[in-house]
Amino acid sequence: MLNKGRLWYAIPIAHRLNWRKNDMNKKNAWGKLILASSLALSLVASAITPHPAKAAADTVTLAKLATVTPAQQAAFIQTAAATARTVATQYRLYPSVMIAQAVLESHYGTSQLALPPNNNLFGIKGDYNGASVDMPTQEWDKDKNQMVTVTEKFKKYPDLLSSFNDNGNKLRNGVSWDAGYYAGTWVENTTSYKDATKALTGKYATAPTYGDTLNDLIQRWDLTQYDAAVAPSNQVAYVTAGAGATVYTSYSDNRQPTGGTLKLGTAWRVTNTATRLDGQVFYQVAHNQWISAGDTSTTAPTTVTPANTVIYVANRTGAAVYNTYTAGRQATGRVLPYASAWRATSVAKLATGETLYQVGTNNWLRSQDIAATKPNVPGPVEKTAYQYATNDVLTITQRGGAALYQGLTSQTTGRTLAQGSRWQVSRTAFATDGSIWYQVATGQWVSAAAGTLASGTSTVKERGIVRTHSTTPIMTGTGQLTQRTLAPNTRWQYFAKKKAFGLIWVQVATDQWITGPTLTTE
Numbered sequence: 001m002l003n004k005g006r007l008w009y010a011i012p013i014a015h016r017l018n019w020r021k022n023d024m025n026k027k028n029a030w031g032k033l034i035l036a037s038s039l040a041l042s043l044v045a046s047a048i049t050p051h052p053a054k055a056a057a058d059t060v061t062l063a064k065l066a067t068v069t070p071a072q073q074a075a076f077i078q079t080a081a082a083t084a085r086t087v088a089t090q091y092r093l094y095p096s097v098m099i100a101q102a103v104l105e106s107h108y109g110t111s112q113l114a115l116p117p118n119n120n121l122f123g124i125k126g127d128y129n130g131a132s133v134d135m136p137t138q139e140w141d142k143d144k145n146q147m148v149t150v151t152e153k154f155k156k157y158p159d160l161l162s163s164f165n166d167n168g169n170k171l172r173n174g175v176s177w178d179a180g181y182y183a184g185t186w187v188e189n190t191t192s193y194k195d196a197t198k199a200l201t202g203k204y205a206t207a208p209t210y211g212d213t214l215n216d217l218i219q220r221w222d223l224t225q226y227d228a229a230v231a232p233s234n235q236v237a238y239v240t241a242g243a244g245a246t247v248y249t250s251y252s253d254n255r256q257p258t259g260g261t262l263k264l265g266t267a268w269r270v271t272n273t274a275t276r277l278d279g280q281v282f283y284q285v286a287h288n289q290w291i292s293a294g295d296t297s298t299t300a301p302t303t304v305t306p307a308n309t310v311i312y313v314a315n316r317t318g319a320a321v322y323n324t325y326t327a328g329r330q331a332t333g334r335v336l337p338y339a340s341a342w343r344a345t346s347v348a349k350l351a352t353g354e355t356l357y358q359v360g361t362n363n364w365l366r367s368q369d370i371a372a373t374k375p376n377v378p379g380p381v382e383k384t385a386y387q388y389a390t391n392d393v394l395t396i397t398q399r400g401g402a403a404l405y406q407g408l409t410s411q412t413t414g415r416t417l418a419q420g421s422r423w424q425v426s427r428t429a430f431a432t433d434g435s436i437w438y439q440v441a442t443g444q445w446v447s448a449a450a451g452t453l454a455s456g457t458s459t460v461k462e463r464g465i466v467r468t469h470s471t472t473p474i475m476t477g478t479g480q481l482t483q484r485t486l487a488p489n490t491r492w493q494y495f496a497k498k499k500a501f502g503l504i505w506v507q508v509a510t511d512q513w514i515t516g517p518t519l520t521t522e
Contacts, residue, residue: 068107073103073108074221076103076109081099081226084099085226087165087168092188093171093185093186093187093196094190095223095226096193096218096223096226096227097196097200097214097218098164098167099218099223100214100215100217100221100223101200101214102121102164103221105122105123106121118133118156118157119157119159120133120154121167123154124163124167124170126153126155131157131158133154134154135152136151137151139206140208142206170182171204181203182199183199184196184198191278192253193224194215197212197214197215200214219254222250223252224252224254224276225250225252227252227277228251228275228282233271233272233283234269235298236268236269237285238265239263239264239267239295239296240265240297240326241264242323242324243362244261244263245261246260247259247260247262247285247289248289248291249288249289249290251290262285265304265346268285270298271286274290297326304325304348305346305347307344307345307347307357310341311342311343311370312341312342312373313340313342313370314338314369314370314375315338315368316411317338317410317412318335318336318403318412319365320335320365321359321363321365322364323363324362324364325348325364333401333416334363334416335414335415337413337414338411342370343359344357344359345358346358348364355367382409383408383429383435384431385408385429385437387427388503388517389427389517390425390426390438392425392438392453392455392502393422393424393453394440394446394453394454395420395451395454396418396421396422396450397451398419398449398450399419400416401419401421402447402450403417403447403450404444404446405437405444407443408437413444417446423446425438425439425453425502426439426440427439428448428501430481434481435447436501438451455502458499459496459497459498460497460498461496462494462495463493463494463495464493465521465522466493466494466519466521467491467520467522468486468487468489468491468514470518471485471486471488472488473514474513475512476513479501482512492508493508494507494521506519
């Protein structure tokens with residue numbers, strides 16, 4: 001009967017204990033646990049108040065619910081987890097959901113239906129190999145929008161393992177008219193246990209809050225820890241994450257950072273490996289200390305040792321900076337200039353034979369780009385080039401950005417102009433080696449191949465006379481010097497005019513063009 005929101009049961013507790021301890025000793029560990037729990041509970045039996053927002057599932061049978069201490073609850077869950085893991089794995093279900101169902105349906109194994117000789121943890125109706133028991137139960141009446149009491153026939157199992165197996169078989173193989181009735185609970189059809197509990201609501205139980213109640217139990221008892229396959233291990237994990245490996249209290253959904261971080265390059269003995277149903281893998285490195293496998297490598301390819309030495313950039317085009325030393329490292333876009341000095345704090349040696357030096361947080365240099373002694377630094381050699389004043393805007397299109405050079409030399413400044421950035425161009429230079437350059441700051445140049453000018457390129461057919469006022473180089477249509485020049489104060493017929501490289505050009509012969517501020521047209 002209902003009394004002020006409490007569930008009271010007409011069956012006395014003594015009736016629930018009307019079986020012999022000697023008989024239970026013949027049962028499995030489940031029976032021993034339930035016997036011990038029931039004897040203890042008989043001393044403290046009383047009514048409990050259901051959660052007002054989450055009615056009990058429809059298969060909770062009417063027997064006076066005893067107060068179960070936290071220790072007894074934990075003991076039931078620990079014992080239930082061992083069987084739930086085995087059965088749920090067999091049927092590709094969530095152990096956490098199965099344990100929560102057992103807790104909710106049986107009141108931590110203490111309901112009369114759950115106790116011997118019934119052994120029905122999940123409130124499954126019908127008969128098991130012909131065995132059944134009639135009991136009053138609470139079910140959700142959609143028309144009345146409330147729980148109502150009815151008498152139903154429930155399965156009677158020889159032991160609790162059979163109860164777990166029958167529940168797993170039911171969820172995996174469905175009902176007589178629909179084998180996929182509970183397909184929403186299968187691991188392969190879900191992303192987490194919450195999808196499974198949602199799929200149970202309205203099907204496994206009529207209570208509309210059934211799934212929410214299961215979720216609360218799963219979170220309260222951290223039951224997702226049982227959703228992982230945990231196996232002993234004796235391997236070594238090497239931290240490869242640039243920021244180190246965060247240490248967690250467990251591998252479950254309820255895991256919390258301990259505040260500790262294992263440093264990059266350090267090695268740790270793994271005692272257990274937990275593989276979760278969602279594919280995540282965690283390694284146990286100490287009691288209640290777990291790290292993500294994604295932050296480590298289990299091979300031993302790398303040794304990282306502390307250092308305190310000065311190294312020099314020996315690559316004349318500069319040393320690219322990488323975000324880590326591992327094979328998957330990425331260039332940061334920063335380039336350290338030739339002959340510059342840097343203090344190395346760590347040295348990483350890889351199985352591939354590569355060696356990298358750490359010169360800052362997440363900043364690593366390859367050994368082939370550096371030297372232990374400062375290289376000779378001859379004065380920068382300027383390229384021989386013709387330079388012309390320009391007034392244009394350059395947009396960097398080169399992937400990864402464009403290196404900035406000191407004058408018309410091969411020596412970089414160590415800076416990179418980001419892809420997509422825009423820069424004012426004041427001069428254009430055509431070097432005798434075929435390279436073309438734009439000046440974007442005093443003494444700082446960038447390759448013309450690294451971007452495009454706002455003025456673009458255009459050509460029109462036009463005839464006229466052009467007069468030179470100084471020695472004028474002849475170039476091809478692509479800006480390459482031909483090693484020929486036109487003498488000053490000479491007149492030439494031109495056949496076309498175009499704009500390119502931020503300058504105005506005229507064509508004086510096939511693929512021969514001239515430009516410059518000292519040209520005048522007639």
